[in-house]
Amino acid sequence: MSKYELVNLFAGAGGLDLAARDLGVPAVGIEWDAHICATRRAAGLATKEGDVRAFNPNDFPSANVLAGGPPCQTFTVAGTGVGRRALSDVLHFMQRMTLREDVREPLAQLEDPRTGLVLEPLRWALAALDSGTPYEAVVLEQVPTVLPVWRAMGDVLSVEGYSVASGVLRAEEFGVPQTRRRAVLIARRYGTAALPKTTHQPYPKNASAAPSDPTLPPCVTMGEALDRPQPFHMVSNYGCGADPKARGRRTSAEPAFTVTGKIRRSKVTTEDGTELERLTCAEAGQLQGFPADYPWAGQGKTQQIGDATPPILATHILTAALV
Template sequence: MSEGFRQAGFHPVFAVESDPDAAETYRRNFGYHLVCSPIEKLPLSMLPTAEVIIGGPPCQGFSQLGKHLDDDPRNQLWHYFLQAVAVVRPLIFVMENVPQILNSAEYEAIKQEAGQLGYSIAGDILNAADFGVSQRRKRAIIIGSRIGEPIFPTPTYAEQPTGGLLPWRTVRQAIGDLPLQPTSENLHIGRNPTATSRLRYQQVPEGGNRFDLQRKRPDLTPGCWIRKQSGGTDLFGRLWWDKPAFTIRTEFFKPEKGRYLHPQADRPITHREAARLQTFPDDFIFSGSKIEIAKQIGNAVPCLFARAIAASVRSAIEAYQTVQVISEQRFLPVAIPR
C-alpha cells in the first residue's frame, strides 16, 4: 500500500517487513527506515509518531486458497498490528486483507480491541477495478478512526458506468503498448515453455480456458483435468484485451494456476505486465529472484487502489485538522484595549 499512499501525498516514516527481498524492495523505493523483522518481534519502543498506520497482516489462513485454516497462527498477527496502533495512537489506521476476514471471529475481535482503544471501526469489500485498476480484485479494507466515523473511497469506475462514472479500465489499456515478445528488459521477462506447453497455449482463444484445450486437443490435456470436468473456469485461461484482468496472484507466470495467458501472445504474462496490471509505475524497483519478485507483485495492493483509499484518509484528516484550527481560533483570548 505504501506506493499508493505516497502518491496521495503521505510521507512514510517507518516500516516493518519480515521478508528480506520485500524489505530491500521497500528500502530502494521509500528509504532505509524499514526494520526487517517479524512484526511479533518488533520492539514497540522503535515506533515513531504518525498520523496513519497501514498494513496487511498475512492472510493465507483466511483465503479461499488457504481453505479457511482457522488455526493458522498467521490469523493472529493482527494483534501485533493493533499493539502498534495502541502505542502510536494514529488518527486513522487501515488494514487490508482477503474478503473472508469480515466473516471471521478475528474480525469481531479486531472491532472489540480497536473499540477499546477509542477507534470507530468499519470494514467493507472493495473492488480495485472500481478505482481505475485494470483488474477485478476484491479486498477487505478495515478502517479505524478516532477522528470520526471511517470513510471509504467512492468508486470512480464501473462495469456498467452511469452518473459520470468511467468504464472499467482494460488489459489493453494497461499493457497494450508493451512488446508482444518479451525483451528481458525492465522485468518484461518470459518463461521458456516446452514445445508441448506452446501447443497447449495455442488451443486457448482470447477469454478461453482449459476446457477449450480439452475440447480441441484431449491428447495434450493433463489426465487430471480430463477426469475432473467441473471446476474453475479460470485455470489455463487467457485474458481478454478489452476487459479487466482477474486477480493477479503470486504465481501469475504459471497458466495452470489461473487466467494468466496473454490475450494475444502464446505465453503467460510477464513480470512487467503483471506489475502494470497491479498499477506499479515502470520505474518502481523490485529486488530478489524472479520468483520472489512475482510474490511481491502478486501480494501487493494495486497502487491506484491504495491511492484512492489514501486520498479518502487524507480528506478525513484534513477536515478534522480544519475543524481543530477553527475551534482553537474561536477560543483564543482577545486583549481588549482600555
C-alpha cells in the same frame, strides 16, 4: 498531509508506501522477507527488516498512522483454509486482548502461526492507546474472508473512541486494471470514518448489462494498462472459484483476473489461439497498478507482485482515512 507519519506492518513490496509517498505522508514499512526488502530499498522506501512481533509502537514514536496487510495465505479461498477454520479462536483471542492479556505465545501455537498475525495490528493499536499516544488513524486490508475479523476489531476500536468503517472494496472500481476484492478497515480518532467512493464502474459479469452508474468511466482494461499489440486473450492461471478445471478467459478489452504469485502461468494468446509471450514481471506489476519501471528485486518477484497492495487502491483508502 504532512502532519501524518505512517508505520506499515507487513509492508510487502510497497504498494501502500507508494500511495503514502504520493500523498506526502512519510512512511516506514516493517517487512521480514529479505527479497521484498531488496525491492523496497531499490524503490527508495524506508524499511525496517524483521518480524513485526519483535517491534512495538514506541520503536516508531513519530508515527501517528498505523497500517497493515497481514499475511493472507491461511485465509484466502485458494489457500489451506486454516485461518478460516481458526476464526473462532482468533475472535476469542481478540476478546482476551481487550482485557490487555498478552496472547502472543498462545497465538503462535495455532495450527498455522501465520493465522495469529492478523491480530498484530490490534496489539499495536491497543499498546499505543495504553501509552497515551493513540494512532490518529488505522488502515487495514486483507482478503474478503477476513472481514469478520475486521468487523470485530472495529467493535473493539469503537469502544476505544474510534469511528470505524469496514467493508469489501473491488479494485477495478478504483482504476486498477484487474478484478480484486479486498476487505478494508478504516478507523479514525477524529472525524467520521468512511470507505472511499468508487471512481470507476464495476466489471460487469454480463457484458450487455447496463452500467450501475453511467456517470463513472468504465473499469480500466488490460489493453489500456499494457503496451502490447491488441487484441489478445488471457487464460487464467487458476480456475474460477478456485477450481483449476474452470479456467477463465478474458480479452484485452477487460480487466485482468486477480493477480497472484502464479500470474506468469497465465497464457496470453491471439484471438485465434496462437500463444504469445507470457507476462513479464513488469507487466504483472502494471496490472497491480505499479509503474512499469518499478525495480522488482531479489527472488520470488511474481509472488511479491501477487501479494502487494495495488498502489492506486491504497491511495484512495489512505485519502479516505486521512482527509
